[in-house]
Amino acid sequence: MTSRHGDLVGRRQELADLRSTLGSARLVTLTGPGGIGKTTLARAAAADHGRARREETWVLDLADLVDADLLGHSVAGVIGVQARGASADEVAAAVADRAGLLVLDGCEAMLDAAVSLVAALLAAAPRLRVLATSHQQLGVTGEVVVPVGPLPAEDAQALFATRAATALPSFRLTDDNAVAIARLCEALDGVPLAVELAAARILVLSPQGILERLDDRQRLLVKGARDAPARQRSLRASLEASHELCTPDEQLLWARLSVFTGGFPLEAAEEVCAGDGLDAGDVLDLVDGLLDKSVLTREDDGASYVRFRMLDSLREYARETLTEDQVQAARARHLAWYADLVGTAAAGFFGPGQATSYRTLRREHANLREALRYAVADPRHAAQALEIVAALEPWWAVTGRVSEARHWLARACDAADARPDTRVRALALAGWTATLQGDPDAGRSLLEKADAVVAEHPVDDATRGRLLVARSLEASWRGAPDEALVSLEQAVAAAHASGDRMLEVTAVLVLGLSHAFVGDLDRAGVTLQACVDLTEPVGEVHVRSYALSALGMLALLRADADTAADLERRALVMSAELGDRSATAFVLEVLAWVAAAERRTERAATLLGAADAHWRHLGVDPDAVPYLSANRRLSEERAGIDRGTPAFRTAFARGAALPEDEVLALALDRTVEATTPAEEQVPLTRRELEVAQLVGRGLSNREVAEELFISQRTVETHVDNILRKLGFGSRTQVAAWVVELAARRP
Known part of the structure; x- marks a missing residue:
């Protein structure tokens, strides 16, 4: 963006679109929160309009007026006409024959007066166009509303560099400061005013220094241009201007909404923010009001969900208006709502609602993190954190967030008041994730703690089944496959008795894999097919895709590469549609073995690179996983693959760097051109x-x-x-x- 007189930085597409819109509409209103760049874009559009159409343009900043009664006089004065009086009709009559573009900047300062005057001007002056900026639309007939959003990352960084060089002519964007500037602009949400104010600090702070002080951004970002309107001289002044536009109830809701991170659905706002002066039935209208005033923005998929979001600067400002007790109360309600959400989502992990559950959790991931961060830091809520993390067990694997699961478990596993079942489930999850990520000693220690809890307290069948599955994985890694099989037989029985179908099919899957690990391919095939038969009728995808891939692995071990490839592709389509990172990693691995068996060495190396990237996203070193590493070596030896050759290293690196769509194209044996x-x-x-x-x-x-x-x-x-x-x-x-x-x- 620009200062009041500078060149436009970024917004080129918006400017072009605005030129087109002004060509067909007589009233265009740029809306958005304070500091988003409406003024700069409007002034640039006015200059562009004047050059392109050779018409007069006039700009009036309504924030400079102290009284709404002065609006008519000011418009007449800026256009250069004499009006009989200051009423909307009298001013409109005076400009009836004028042609050009009138920019009314900051209409929120006197919205009612601006609406009356604009309506009269458009009715009386057919060759006059109006470009308004406002936190909210005017609501005048024929108005075209153009929301102005944050700057894209590249433009925000260019703006910072331009403004910093203006303040400090020796400043340059370099490889050394580029990362800090990128992170700074991202932390500032790409809000032009905030970026410009941050750049003004370059005289005394490096970009990294500015970034490190953003915790107190409202004090940091105060050095605006002296010729700018008061609302644009500091971030806080801009936020206060937005706050003053809101009703007391809107201000209260805004403050309570600050507990959310990354957006929220209306239902969450109604549950978390209602009470103590706000009725749940009023939240809908108050959200509508905050949307109208550009405090909130809306996002949706056009069909199944609508969510709302606010910029971090707006959220932090609102949080400051709450007392510490009010913040804690809001965070406790926030935690309770997301704990319920997790319970509902987990109930859908087995069956046709699986994909919907994962989509919901993906959308709410930032809020889940915020809820867990609050819960693990407070001994009163640590047990609830354990319950949430344990309930999300399939989610961590599907989305590749195994490391995050370990993070939360490490911080909450010692919760003194957790129920025995909860502690055992959490310790079992922590144990198998540690083992999977190459830390078997930690995994074994955690499972021993779980055994100690079970020795002192009875637990239900589902909890016992989860511990047995975790025990079997640890035994497999330790090189004790027979011990793993015993645990799994017991796990399947316990899961079946508990009625936990997701646990049961998971245990059956791992049992089938374990039979394969010890070389009993017939029993492995029967067990894995049973897993498919249990999951297919109910529409379960995660475990079924694993089972199909494992059946493909068995087909390859029987030298049936064609059947193996077909099964892997079926599994891959399913896992990709679900966004299942862990199942996709396994499928890519087996497809690499298939390619090796077919002596397609370059394809094998490329698929191994792609699989390796997926495994490492999970925090897993595939060469440290006994069965994976053994089969890798065997398949490479049979195909005569030498990992030390430049050709292998090149293909492997290419596979690891492929974007997701090209990985799928490769794995499905399609060329990029074909897809x-x-x-x-x-x-x-x-x-x-x-x-x-x-x-x-x-x-x-x-x-x-x-x-x-x-x-x-x-x-x-x-x-x-x-x-x-x-x-x-x-x-x-x-x-x-x-x-x-x-x-x-x-």
Whole structure:
């Protein structure tokens, strides 16, 4: 963006779109929260309009007026006409023959007066256009509302560099400071005012120093231009201006909503924020009011869900308006709501609702983290944290967040008041995740603690079954497969007795794999097929995709590479649709063995690289997993693959770096050209196509960022580009396009 007189930095597409909109609409209103860059964009659009149309343009900042009664006089004065009086009709009559663009900046300062005057101007002056900026739309007939969002990551960084160089001419963007600047702009949500104010601190702080002081951003970001309006001279002044526009009830809801991180659904707001002066029935209208005033933004998939979000600066400002007791009360209600959400989602882990449960948890992941962070830090809630983490056991594996599960378990496992069943489930989960991630000593120690709890307290069948499954995994890693089989037979029986179907099919799956590990392929095949038969009728995907992949592995061991490849591809389609990182890793691994058996060495090496990247995302070293490493070595030896050759290393590195869509294309034995229609049909870059596919699966921008290990701001830029290139206006259209694209593939 710009200062009041500087050149535009970024917003080129917005400026072009605004030029087009002003060509057909007589009233355009730029909306958005304070500091988002409405003023700068409006002034740039006015200059652009004047050059393109050779018309006059006039700019009036309503924040400079002290009285709404002065608005009419000021408009007449800036246009250069004499009006009989200051009423809307009198001013409109005076400008009736004028042609040009009038910019009314900051209409929220006197909204009612601005609405009356604009309506009169448009009715009386047919050649006059109005470009307004406001925290909320005017609501005048014919108005076109254009929301202004944060700057994309690259533009925010360019803005910082430009403003920093203005303050300190010797400043340059370098490899040494680029990372800090990128993180700083992301932490500031790409809000232009905040970025500019941060850049102004470059005289006394390095970019890293500014980043480290952002905990107190409202005191840090106060050095605005002296010629800027008062509301633009500090971040706090901008936030206070937004706050003053809200009613007392809206201010109270805004403050309580600050407990959420990464957005929230309406139902959560009604449950967490109601009470103590706010009726749950009023929350809907208050959310609507905060949306209208640009405190909140809306995101949806066009069909199944709507969520709301606020910028971090707005959230932190509102949090300061609460007392510590009020913050703690809100956080406790927030924890309770998300604990209930986890319980509901976990109930859907087995059956046709599995994908829906995972989508819900993906959307709410940031809030789950916030709830757990609060819970593990307070001894009164640590037991509840254990219950949440243990209930999410399949989720951690499916989404590849095994390390995160270990993090929360390590902080909460010593909760003194946790029920014995909860402690054992948590310790079992902690034990097998530690083992999986190459820390068998820690895993064994945790399982011994679980055994000690069971020795002192009776536990239910489901808890005992989970501990037995964890014990079997530890035994397999320790090289005691017979011991693992005994534990698993007992686990299947305990799970069946408990009625926990998800636990039962998991135990059956691991039992089938264990039979394969000891070389009993017939029993392994029967057991794994039983797992498929248990899961298929109810629409379960996670365990079934693993079982199909394991059956493919058995087919390969019987030298039936064609059947193996078919089973792996079936499994891969299922795991990819679910977003199952762990099952996908296993499928890619087996497909690499299939390629090795077929003497397709380059393909095998590339798939091994892709599998390795997925395993390491899980925190797993595949060469440290006994059965995986043994089969890798065996398949490579049979194919004559030498890992030390440049060709292998090149192909392996290429596979590890492939984006998700190309991994799937490779694994399904399609060329990239075959999976991607002609350029004129798909005008997206590889990364944009990858983002579009994740959007099509229902993931939010934050969830896409987590899946691809990029910033949310970068994802937002990609989504904007996707919508623009495809000519769409919603994520729902993107999702439909992705489905159509998949249907066109051979």
